[in-house]
Every structure is written in structure tokens, then in C-alpha cells.
Amino acid sequence: MDIKGYSERTFEEIKKINEYGAEYWYGRDLAKVLGYKRWENFVKLIDKAKEACKNSNINASDHIAEVSNMIETGKTAKREVDDFYLSRYACYLIVQNGDPRKEVIALGQTYFAVKTREREMQEAVEQLTEDGKRLAIRNELKEHNKSLVEAAKNAGVETNVDYAVFQNYGYMGLYGGLKAKDIHERKGLKKSQKILDHMGSTELAANLFRATQTDEKLRRDNIKGKEKANETHLYVGKKVRQTIEELGGTMPENLPTPKKSAKQIEKEIETKNKKLVD
Known part of the structure; x- marks a missing residue:
């Protein structure tokens, strides 16, 4: 044999x-x-x-x-x-x-x-896939947030302070009452760090859905007045959270915070691309 x-x-x-x-x-x-x-x-x-x-x-x-x-x-x-x-x-x-x-x-x-090498490569591919998802969703969320700002402004959310309050209502709905500051502290971030840069793909996707659906509802229902805009954002956030719960998913506030920020990933990719060019 x-x-x-x-x-x-x-x-x-x-x-x-x-x-x-x-x-x-x-x-x-x-x-x-x-x-x-x-x-x-x-x-x-x-x-x-x-x-x-x-x-x-x-x-x-x-x-x-x-x-x-x-x-x-x-x-x-x-x-x-x-x-x-x-x-x-x-x-x-x-x-x-x-x-x-x-x-x-x-x-x-x-x-x-x-x-062992096969597993290492598999883990590297899985991580690369996760990093790619994070960047893609994060960039898409950036674009949709621009549209959300416009929709909120049309509804009566005019100043930066008004918009910060408006955003907090969305977070409170999605995160079970937590505001942006609470999420920031929960993730253990510094003041200069943005919470969206420290979310995994699943958490980012939930926030993307919150943003797009709020944008559409504000426009579709022709919401007027910042109080009603805030209520709409809170309502949509709660609905997204309810959907996650019904599907048996993990609540956004309980999802792990990635070790690398989106900015770090982007910087690493830029460095690798530069080396390839050089």
C-alpha cells in the first residue's frame, strides 16, 4: 500500500x-x-x-x-x-x-x-471579502446620506444642529434608543473617529437601509416640519430594527466593532496599489 x-x-x-x-x-x-x-x-x-x-x-x-x-x-x-x-x-x-x-x-x-496554509488563505479571502463589503456599503451610504440631507432639508431640517437631532432619531429607532454619542462610546471610539468607519458590513447594511427608506418616505409622503421628519426617521429606524429581530438577526448595537477602520482599509489598499505601480 x-x-x-x-x-x-x-x-x-x-x-x-x-x-x-x-x-x-x-x-x-x-x-x-x-x-x-x-x-x-x-x-x-x-x-x-x-x-x-x-x-x-x-x-x-x-x-x-x-x-x-x-x-x-x-x-x-x-x-x-x-x-x-x-x-x-x-x-x-x-x-x-x-x-x-x-x-x-x-x-x-x-x-x-x-x-494550515489552506485555512490561512481561506481566512484571508473571507477577511478581504468583508473589507470589500464594508468599503462598498460605506461609500454607498455616503452617497445616500447626501440625498437624505436634501430630503430632510426639504422637510424643514435646515441647520446643522437640526440635522444632528434628525440623525439621532434614526439611530435611536435602529439602536433601541441609543443616540450617535452612545454608539460612539459603546464602540470605544475617540472623538475624532466616525462611527460609520467602525461598522462591519452587516451593521452598515442596516444603516444603509434605514437611510434609503427614510429618504424615500420623506419624499413620498411629502413630510413637512422638522418634528415630523424626526418622527419619520425614528419610525423607519424602529421598523428596520423590528425586521432584524423578526429574522433572528443580531441587534446593531451588539454587532462586533471591526479592528480596522474603513479609512485604514482604504489606506492599505492605496499602499498596495502604489507598490504595484512602482
Whole structure:
């Protein structure tokens, strides 16, 4: 039998999937596949993997956890033994510290290196997709806000202070009573930072829907008077929030704040494009 094909299938065969869809392996299963007859010797590799995590400022407990497991000791008998829950990254570190002279270890190194790289690339694509969505929706929201300003002005929202109040009514409707200042504080932003630059694509989409629907309703119903304009914005915001709730979605105020702002993403893209041109 081809040992390469056998080993790759075996690594896949002992793989488990948890309730969150993440891959993991049990230490006992991996030790057996890698040819370790003595558990104590395999535990030494796990200790090295923990040390590698520490040196890389990675929380080892996120990747390696002590657990109890049942193993077969006969045709019907089983007994409880100490075991380890290992992430893909933990397995990668373990095989990297194994004896490369063993062909199965070398194959394990290749297998987990490839799998780890595949996941890294997938995460990078997912993040790129999210960043792209954020920029696209943020730019679209900027344009629709211009139209909303015009519609609000036609309704009687004239001064900058009036418009700030008008915007707060929309936020209060969508965010369950929170004003722009409250959202700003909730996200832990500095005074100079804009809340729309620190929203994920889902949160931005909710705000885009709020803005476009308010714009249309102000014009369609020919709303007059800043008080009625404010009430309209509040009403639309509440309706968008109600829709999110009915669909089982996360309320906007509970959505995570991205680590990077929209401006940071734009700057990174500009830098990359500049390098390509240069």
C-alpha cells in the first residue's frame, strides 16, 4: 500500500468536527497514526507545542486542552484515559517537532502544513471579502446620506444642529434608543473617529437601509416640519430594527466593532496599489 496515500487518508479519518464546525484531533489518535507506542514520548511533543505557542504569544489553551477519553481495551471493554484536544495548528506544531526521519512524521508535517496554509488563505479571502463589503456599503451610504440631507432639508431640517437631532432619531429607532454619542462610546471610539468607519458590513447594511427608506418616505409622503421628519426617521429606524429581530438577526448595537477602520482599509489598499505601480 502506498504509505503517502494511506497516511493522508488516516489523518483525515481521525479528524473530528465540533459543534462550531472547527476541525480537531485527539492526541491518542494522532500518536497512534504517527507511530508513537509510548504515550509519554508523545506528551513531550505536546509540551514542545505548548512552548512554541508561548514563544509566539499565542494562548496554548486555545489549541491544546486536556480531556478524558474512552479507549477500547478488548472486544467489549473500555477504560478512561487522559487525552488531549488538539486544533489543526496544535497538530502542525506537534509534527514539526517530531522525528523527520520517520516517513509518517514527514508526511504529517506536509499534511498539516498544507491544511494550515489552506485555512490561512481561506481566512484571508473571507477577511478581504468583508473589507470589500464594508468599503462598498460605506461609500454607498455616503452617497445616500447626501440625498437624505436634501430630503430632510426639504422637510424643514435646515441647520446643522437640526440635522444632528434628525440623525439621532434614526439611530435611536435602529439602536433601541441609543443616540450617535452612545454608539460612539459603546464602540470605544475617540472623538475624532466616525462611527460609520467602525461598522462591519452587516451593521452598515442596516444603516444603509434605514437611510434609503427614510429618504424615500420623506419624499413620498411629502413630510413637512422638522418634528415630523424626526418622527419619520425614528419610525423607519424602529421598523428596520423590528425586521432584524423578526429574522433572528443580531441587534446593531451588539454587532462586533471591526479592528480596522474603513479609512485604514482604504489606506492599505492605496499602499498596495502604489507598490504595484512602482
